Amino acid sequence: MSDLDKALADIIAIRSQLAAGTAFRGYGPAAVAATGVVALVATILQFCWLDDPSRDPIAFFAGWAVAAVLSAVVIWTEMWARLRRHHSGLADAMIHQAIEQFLPAGVAGVLLAAMLWKFAPEALWMLPGLWQVLVSLGIFASVRSLPRTVALAGAWYFVAGFAVLILASQSHGLSPWTMGLPFAVGQSLMAAILYFASGETDAGR
Numbered sequence: 001m002s003d004l005d006k007a008l009a010d011i012i013a014i015r016s017q018l019a020a021g022t023a024f025r026g027y028g029p030a031a032v033a034a035t036g037v038v039a040l041v042a043t044i045l046q047f048c049w050l051d052d053p054s055r056d057p058i059a060f061f062a063g064w065a066v067a068a069v070l071s072a073v074v075i076w077t078e079m080w081a082r083l084r085r086h087h088s089g090l091a092d093a094m095i096h097q098a099i100e101q102f103l104p105a106g107v108a109g110v111l112l113a114a115m116l117w118k119f120a121p122e123a124l125w126m127l128p129g130l131w132q133v134l135v136s137l138g139i140f141a142s143v144r145s146l147p148r149t150v151a152l153a154g155a156w157y158f159v160a161g162f163a164v165l166i167l168a169s170q171s172h173g174l175s176p177w178t179m180g181l182p183f184a185v186g187q188s189l190m191a192a193i194l195y196f197a198s199g200e201t202d203a204g205r
Contacts, residue, residue, distance in 0.1 A: 027146070029195040031078035035071035036187030042067040043180025053174035057124050060174050061113070097145065105138035125172045128179040132161030135186070147197030153190040160186065 046053065046063055053060040109131050116123050136157035143151050160182035168178060 027075065027190075027194055028078040029191040031075050032187055032194060033191035034074050036184045036191065038067050038071050038074070039180045039183035039187060043176045043184065046176035046180075050176065053176060054125070054172075057121070057174060060176075061124075061127075064179060101142045101145070102138040105134040105141070109134045122172070125168045125174055126165060128174070128182075129161045129163075129165035129168060132157045132164060132182050132186075134161075135183075136161060139190075147193060149193045149197055150190060153186055153193060156186050156189055157182065 042063055046060065050056060050059060050063075112130060112134075113127055116127060136154045139150055139154035139157065143154070164178045164182060168175070
């Protein structure tokens with residue numbers, strides 16, 4: 001490795017260490033709250049238009065896929081703007097760090113859905129609860145760079161996920177309420193935490 005390559009590698013390593021030790025301020029309360037509204041709207045629309053989600057799982061999960069993509073676009077758009085404003089030269093490193101923290105849970109959720117759909121469609125009723133548990137794990141993985149109180153949102157998703165699994169086990173059915181209501185409450189809670197936390201005195205270092 002040439003001296004130039006070594007110097008560049010050292011710079012990248014230093015930027016990554018700085019990003020890891022800096023409070024992440026990319027998640028804006030407004031955008032996070034908006035994703036809660038998206039979840040609530042999706043819940044109401046499916047409740048009104050889908051007579052029996054268990055008989056039409058494609059429409060059920062397609063609707064939530066659209067809601068998830070829309071929520072991701074909203075968060076990503078505001079995150080990029082906020083990081084450019086608050087973290088300047090560390091913006092790229094901070095984004096990579098945020099992706100690395102949530103990527104395992106996100107990939108696990110997608111693979112789990114694909115596996116159940118292909119090999120155990122009769123167990124699709126478990127997906128809403130399992131996804132909520134995975135979201136909780138992603139939040140807990142991000143606690144070190146976010147306000148510590150976001151652990152409350154992680155705890156909500158963890159408890160809600162298992163509660164949904166227990167409720168759904170009675171009928172093995174899909175419901176827009178057991179999918180959407182926990183996300184609407186969880187995202188609203190996360191938005192409130194981000195709003196009231198200073199991001200400086202409450203964030204992990």
